[in-house]
Amino acid sequence: MNKETYKKILLPFIVLLVLIQVWSGLATIVEDFPTPSDTYVYAFGGETADGDEIEGVLSDPFYIENQDDKGLFWQILASLERVFAGFVLAIIVGVPVGLLVGMSKNFQYAFEPFIQIFKPVSPLAWLPLLLFVFQDINATAISTIFITSIWPIIINTALGVKNVSEDYLNVAKVLQFTSLEKITKIILPVAVPYIFTGMRLSLGIAWLVIVAAEMLTGGIGIGFWIWDEYNNLSYHNIIIGIILVGLIGFILDVMMGKIADYFDYRKRT
Known part of the structure; x- marks a missing residue:
């Protein structure tokens, strides 16, 4: 070494x-x-x-006593399922919107005020309204993650589109590319690193949001488990939960960073 x-x-x-x-x-x-x-x-x-x-909480993380009493593995798995559900929805909606905002001044003028207004809104502000709308714990948590994690994807995708060289776009005009060809052959190859940066930020926000969401909505999940341990005055377990949340967040960030590096043409040349 x-x-x-x-x-x-x-x-x-x-x-x-x-x-x-x-x-x-x-x-x-x-x-x-x-x-x-x-x-x-x-x-x-x-x-x-x-x-x-x-008997340590990590000595048997796979136990299942009943639907509401499960080991830490199942608590974390439930949280990750909600995180990735909301994260994938944010990608599906955020990338096309970001492309439109980056490619069209009209779309930028139309969407930018709302992006700037809703981007700083805390997930805790959305929770009561979404719980009223969906009347379901999972749907509420997933939709909260979607709403709060979509903004980095939109913003970074639009930034990637705006960083496409004007020369490249002129070449597309000369070759008479269709709109789809211009996106797939010119814009996306340049914008992909920015898109994955937005996705990396979005995933971090999603994991951050899920803990707060589960604390308020209840059910199964690492956030609710930490809150339940607080109600049981098990402060040792709260610290264990905090460390686990941090470690999993670190792992997710590293994984997303590796994926982003793989698709970043600037780091492969």
């Missing part, structure tokens, strides 16, 4: 040690705040500092 590789491993490890020390210090100041060692026990099972024997 070279020097840079050592740094990439060593420096995050040092930061992790510092965070654990800060966490331990907080546990000594705040009464009943979970310590790192006890949180580890609550995660994987074992004996706590008080001598209590604990």
Whole structure:
């Protein structure tokens, strides 16, 4: 391993040690705040500092007691299903709208005010209205993800279209390309990296939104599981849930980044 590789491993490890020390210090100041060692026990099972024997929540993540009482694997899976359902809908709608906004000044003038108005609206503001409309937990969560994650796709797709060189478009005119040919042969190859950047941002927002959505809608899912553990005063499990949400979000971002790099012609030349 070279020097840079050592740094990439060593420096995050040092930061992790510092965070654990800060966490331990907080546990000594705040009464009943979970310590790192006890949180580890609550995660994987074992004996706590008080001598209590604990069966960790990660020791059997696949159990199914009933429809509402399932292991963490099923909670995370339910959340991911909702995330990808809303994310795919956002792609299906967002990419064509972004192409239209980028290619046509009229569409840009028509859509841009609404994009700027609705883009900053919190997902928590949409939830009550969508729950009233759909009267269904899954549909509410998916539609909330769709509404809040579509904007980066539209904006970045339009940006990609606007970055197409005028020379390329002139070539399309000379060759008398149809609108479809101009999109598939000229615009999309240039816009694809921007589209995938928007998709990467959108997926991160979708995973962020699902936790808040499930906390309010209930049912099964990692967000509701964290809220349920709060109601049960299981603060150790809340921390475990936060760490899992962060790790899964990191994995999703890395995966989407790899896919984006694969389709980015600028990184393959």
